[in-house]
Amino acid sequence: MDVLAGISSGFLIALTLKNIVYCFTGALIGTLIGVLPGIGPLATIAMLMPFTYHVDPVSSMIMLAGIFYGAQYGGSTTSILLNLPGEASSVITCLDGHQLAKKGKAGVALSVAAVGSLVAGTIGTLAIVLLAPMLVNFAEKFGPAEYCALMTLGLVVAVVLANGSIIKAIAMVFLGVLFGLAGTDSATNAQRYTFGIFEMSDGIDFVPIAMGLFGIAEIISNLEQRTHAHGVTPISSLWPSREEIRRSIGPVLRGTAIGSFLGVLPGGGPTLAAFSSYAVEKRISKWPDQFGKGAIEGVAGPESANNAAAQTAFVPMLALGVPSNAIMALMIGAMMLQGIQPGPDVMTKRPDLFWGIIASMWVGNLMLVVINLPLVGIWVKLLSVPYRFLFPTILAFCCIGAFSLQSSTFHLLMLAGFGFLGYVFIKLGCEPAPFLLGLVLGPQLEEYFRRAMHISRGDPAIFVDRPISLALFALTAVLLILAALPSISRARNETFQEAA
Amino acid sequence: MKWRQGNLDRRQAMGFVAAAALGWSVRAHAADQWPVRTVRLVVPALGSPTDVHGRIFAEMLGERLGQRVLVDNKPGAAGNLGMQAAAVAPADGYTFVFAIASYITTNPFMYQKLLYDTERDFVPVSILSKAGxxxxxxxxxxxxxxxxxxxxxxxxxxxxxxxxxxxxxxxxxxxxxxxxxxxxxxxxxxxxxxxxxxxxxxxxxxxxxxxxxxxxxxxxxxxxxxxxxxxxxxxxxxxxxxxxxxxxGVPAFDFYGWYGIFASRKTPPAIVERMNKEANAVVASKEYREKMIGIGAIPVEPMSPPEFKKLYLEEMAQLGPLIKSMNLVIE
Missing domain, CATH: 3.40.190.10 (Periplasmic binding protein-like II)
Structure with missing residues (x-):
């Protein structure tokens, strides 16, 4: 019953007035930066770290953690309203979230995203408490071969989740992978596709690409259709109907499970979780043709998945001192500044810190819903702002976000370039989501593939000798076959429907 | 062109246009009044132990200077972007760069093209710590x-x-x-x-x-x-x-990195000297030394700028041939 004693002592710490205030501050800041495109939690936490020196470690970590998961909540807002993903993990929310907004259901999408995130946050926190040791052990079994298999699966998923032509989706994935190859080669330091531009030597930044392909391209395309510019639909309802709630329950739970698992893996995290959840929902949905046109499942699943992953990303950090992403690495830095050496003994040496943070996550998630639900009404009103005022504002925010990455005009040029590319994609009927997944996963696929081949000294048998890797590749093969034979499965579905 | 870019960087770092405007009038001030405003410390890293170290130092230096020392994170391209930002900043004694050893001692041998040149762009100020x-x-x-x-x-x-x-x-x-x-x-x-x-x-x-x-x-x-x-x-x-x-059984084996601060080449010598004195006071303080041990670094005895320079020139003489023999040169 250590766990029970631990979590109750954690709540005693998290529910002191001081820590509630810090938790609320963190969650609020997180929400705000999540809403602002380009300004991410990484930069914000780095900037705020000096203010936490003189605060006690538990309170400062509670606040910094709040910024991180708060940003996951906020990130969905602009995705849904403006087709403008603020974070990599909310790209997928654009697909159906923005379509719902166009149908006048922005409020529905926003509230489902918020409540789904709360459920995911609650279950994710529970998962940390109960499963931390098990999840960590499982993550250890994930060597380069397994990651390579996981990334392959992810890329195939990107094809499966496309709404239109499979050929185009495959082409977009490959194009994304190609763009992702730009940067420094990890084994030799050689510069690839950088054209001597130093800003490109760490690869192409994700933020200007996502903003360009989605946000800017959407603006160009909207301005083109001037007659019914923006197509403001009267807001039909703010809150989801009973039917919509019923349809969301399954995706929220499945998304939470996927996110809780992927969040623990270094490098996996919220983005992969959101993409995977979307693909799963689309696969098992009774209405797969609604996806991409405003399916509530396409918001509920990924939004739950990315929030659950944001919670469980703390597991390796708190339990072992292993950062699963750059933000966790920064949190470790914050802990070291406070004189706490992160590592497996944090749980025993500083139980107040460990349990205090975990309890505060649940408190923080509840606060986020309290912050976000009343805002839904306000956000939705944004849509009734005439487009001629709205679009310059969006452009300005995109530019600020892109510039703030490295205070460099280089990223503004990238934003413009990818905005134009996104417009070309729209004209060609190509979807940007598979492109982005290729961009994110491609370099990782290469990295893990090469590492696995290095470790096996060039023997590809490493991918089939290891059971988890073999299983993942088998699953990929099954998905590929299913995708390659859409006519068969469709015909079969129709037969079933007619028979019923 | 370069000059303009540097100016933009600094303005952004300080956050307010007003503070930047103030900067114009300040340039004429003598070194004995330095510093009269926020000092910017460029850290070419974000969210890493280097960043953490930079922040510890900036905080303690700020207390001594009586001015805020603002950490400006400029990660990317193996330190190139941060070093360049510091190299093109006005040499008015308000921009310093928090460098790790590899920017100075190994980058020049590894990269055929760099955005900075230590000798041309910088003067050493102080070594802060070593790390093994x-x-x-x-x-x-x-x-x-x-x-x-x-x-x-x-x-x-x-x-x-x-x-x-x-x-x-x-x-x-x-x-x-x-x-x-x-x-x-x-x-x-x-x-x-x-x-x-x-x-x-x-x-x-x-x-x-x-x-x-x-x-x-x-x-x-x-x-x-x-x-x-x-x-x-x-x-x-x-x-x-x-x-x-x-x-x-490996006699005299001694490999370590170090952290140090550098200033733009044309920074008034009096400011470099004062900064060396203040930074060295931080380096010698018990609190800083304890913090260094906590993050796995090694406290050092304070050095004057020439002593610091001698140290890294010796290291370069040793590391240059090693890098060349390892075929690590990047075009």
Whole structure:
């Protein structure tokens, strides 16, 4: 019953007035930066770290953690309203979230995203408490071969989740992978596709690409259709109907499970979780043709998945001192500044810190819903702002976000370039989501593939000798076959429907 | 063109246009009034131990100067972007760069093209601390000492998998120097982050990690890996039981990185001198030294700018030939 004693002592710490205030501050800041495109939690936490020196470690970590998961909540807002993903993990929310907004259901999408995130946050926190040791052990079994298999699966998923032509989706994935190859080669330091531009030597930044392909391209395309510019639909309802709630329950739970698992893996995290959840929902949905046109499942699943992953990303950090992403690495830095050496003994040496943070996550998630639900009404009103005022504002925010990455005009040029590319994609009927997944996963696929081949000294048998890797590749093969034979499965579905 | 860009950078860093406007009038002020406004410390890293170190230093320096020292994170391109930002900033004594050793001692040999030139763009101000490395081996190989490692590598050429983050990093050079003492051959496995290494070391995918002292405890934490040697000439207070290379039969083996601050070449000498004095006071303080040990770094005796320069010129004379012989040069 250590766990029970631990979590109750954690709540005693998290529910002191001081820590509630810090938790609320963190969650609020997180929400705000999540809403602002380009300004991410990484930069914000780095900037705020000096203010936490003189605060006690538990309170400062509670606040910094709040910024991180708060940003996951906020990130969905602009995705849904403006087709403008603020974070990599909310790209997928654009697909159906923005379509719902166009149908006048922005409020529905926003509230489902918020409540789904709360459920995911609650279950994710529970998962940390109960499963931390098990999840960590499982993550250890994930060597380069397994990651390579996981990334392959992810890329195939990107094809499966496309709404239109499979050929185009495959082409977009490959194009994304190609763009992702730009940067420094990890084994030799050689510069690839950088054209001597130093800003490109760490690869192409994700933020200007996502903003360009989605946000800017959407603006160009909207301005083109001037007659019914923006197509403001009267807001039909703010809150989801009973039917919509019923349809969301399954995706929220499945998304939470996927996110809780992927969040623990270094490098996996919220983005992969959101993409995977979307693909799963689309696969098992009774209405797969609604996806991409405003399916509530396409918001509920990924939004739950990315929030659950944001919670469980703390597991390796708190339990072992292993950062699963750059933000966790920064949190470790914050802990070291406070004189706490992160590592497996944090749980025993500083139980107040460990349990205090975990309890505060649940408190923080509840606060986020309290912050976000009343805002839904306000956000939705944004849509009734005439487009001629709205679009310059969006452009300005995109530019600020892109510039703030490295205070460099280089990223503004990238934003413009990818905005134009996104417009070309729209004209060609190509979807940007598979492109982005290729961009994110491609370099990782290469990295893990090469590492696995290095470790096996060039023997590809490493991918089939290891059971988890073999299983993942088998699953990929099954998905590929299913995708390659859409006519068969469709015909079969129709037969079933007619028979019923 | 370059000048304009530098000005923009500084303005952004300070956050207010007003403060930047103030900057114009300040340039005429004499060094004895320095500093009259926020001092900017460019840190070419974000969210790493280097960033953490930079922030500790900035905080303590700010207390001494009576002015805020603002950390401006400019990560990217192996320090190139941050060093360039500092190089093109006005030489008015309000921009300094927090450099790690590799920007000064190895980058010039590794990259045919750099965005900065230490001699042309910078003057040294102060060395802040050093940081050594440990060789961490996974359990299960039966390797408990450096002698065990050496005989294992000799008996099984190219069998040992060694995790390598960033080819040509100081820790890579340290490990290569060790291998060269007996002509050992291993397989270097490319990694990007220490978290990936940690996972694979514990999972038995990779055998050895030459990494920073600061993360050693994390790696050893659950008994699945152990540090067998430290690369500096002395043991580290945070790892008293880990013996040095010299103690284990590799005489005079001493590899470490350092942290230091540099100023733009044309910064008024009086300001450089004052900054050296203030930075050295921080370096000598008990609080700073304790913090350095906490993050795995080594406190140093304060140095004057010429002493600091002598140190890194000597290192360059040693590391340059080593890098060239390893075929690490990047076009």
């Amino acid at each position: 490395f440990t060789f961490v081996v996974r359990e299960g190989l039966g390797i408990k000492t450096l002698a065990d490692l050496t005989s294992y590598i000799k008996a099984n050429p190219t069998k040992l998998s060694v995790a390598n983050i960033q080819p040509g990093s100081l820790v890579h050079l340290a490990f290569e120097s060790y291998l060269r003492t007996f002509g050992g051959k291993v397989e270097m496995i490319p990694y990007k982050t220490s978290a990936q290494v940690l996972q694979d070391l514990w999972g038995g995918q990779v055998d050895l990690y030459p990494g920073p002292v600061g993360s050693t405890r994390q790696f050893e934490g659950n008994g699945k890996a152990r540090a067998i040697a430290i690369s500096t000439i002395e043991r580290h207070p945070s790892l008293p039981e880990v013996p040095t290379m010299a103690e284990q």
